Amino acid sequence: GAVVSQHPSRVICKSGTSVKIECRSLDFQATTMFWYRQFPKQSLMLMATSNEGSKATYEQGVEKDKFLINHASLTLSTLTVTSAHPEDSSFYICSARDWRAGRPGRPNTEAFFGQGTRLTVV
Amino acid sequence: AQSVTQLGSHVSVSEGALVLLRCNYSSSVPPYLFWYVQYPNQGLQLLLKYTSAATLVKGINGFEAEFKKSETSFHLTKPSAHMSDAAEYFCAVSVGISGGYNKLIFGAGTRLAVHP
Numbered sequence: 389g390a391v392v393s394q395h396p397s398r399v400i401c402k403s404g405t406s407v408k409i410e411c412r413s414l415d416f417q418a419t420t421m422f423w424y425r426q427f428p429k430q431s432l433m434l435m436a437t438s439n440e441g442s443k444a445t446y447e448q449g450v451e452k453d454k455f456l457i458n459h460a461s462l463t464l465s466t467l468t469v470t471s472a473h474p475e476d477s478s479f480y481i482c483s484a485r486d487w488r489a490g491r492p493g494r495p496n497t498e499a500f501f502g503q504g505t506r507l508t509v510v
Numbered sequence: 511a512q513s514v515t516q517l518g519s520h521v522s523v524s525e526g527a528l529v530l531l532r533c534n535y536s537s538s539v540p541p542y543l544f545w546y547v548q549y550p551n552q553g554l555q556l557l558l559k560y561t562s563a564a565t566l567v568k569g570i571n572g573f574e575a576e577f578k579k580s581e582t583s584f585h586l587t588k589p590s591a592h593m594s595d596a597a598e599y600f601c602a603v604s605v606g607i608s609g610g611y612n613k614l615i616f617g618a619g620t621r622l623a624v625h626p
Contacts, residue, residue, distance in 0.1 A: 434615070483614075501546075501553035501555070503552055
């Protein structure tokens with residue numbers, strides 16, 4: 389299957405600083421990527437849909453200015469947690485769907501996930 | 511609105527026993543359903559998916575799931591549990607969003623424990 393690489397896998401930062409997380413599709417082009425947040429022992433919460441060359445679409449309740457998303461190319465999306473606080477500590481996961489199997493938007497296409505980033509704000 | 515509900519946040523089975531993880535969906539249109547597995551501190555891996563072709567879907571690692579429209583269910587099963595099956599399992603439904611794309615909505619997850 390397709391590979392999605394997420395970096396870094398772990399990061400510890402001081403409160404008030406910003407952290408950037410990268411998500412790359414290694415062997416396919418991803419016009420759309422998704423960013424999730426996962427609290428301990430809980431499900432994945434979709435934060436935003438990242439669209440190449442345009443603004444991200446944020447889910448209700450997610451602060452756009454807090455979680456900056458940039459999808460500058462067909463293989464790279466970044467999530468920047470700005471002015472991080474301890475409550476931002478979480479597991480962040482990105483995913484991308486490989487549209488090569490058919491027309492864009494086919495709902496049955498598999499989503500490939502990155503390895504996740506464990507963010508700890510101290 | 512489309513959603514999935516996973517019954518049972520924790521399931522514990524003996525090695526070699528049947529695994530049954532429950533998932534019910536809510537959808538006004540034919541759903542596309544997925545089962546993913548997550549090991550600690552890792553991303554998600556697809557086990558199988560239902561795309562309206564066949565109601566009984568076979569996946570990796572010996573898992574399978576049956577789509578039952580009358581019961582709005584998509585339960586995940588494995589005849590014989592292995593220690594390596596211990597993980598978190600998520601049921602998901604594909605939901606259409608603007609621009610013709612689709613996003614995944616996940617259930618709360620079920621943690622499977624396998625004991626000797």
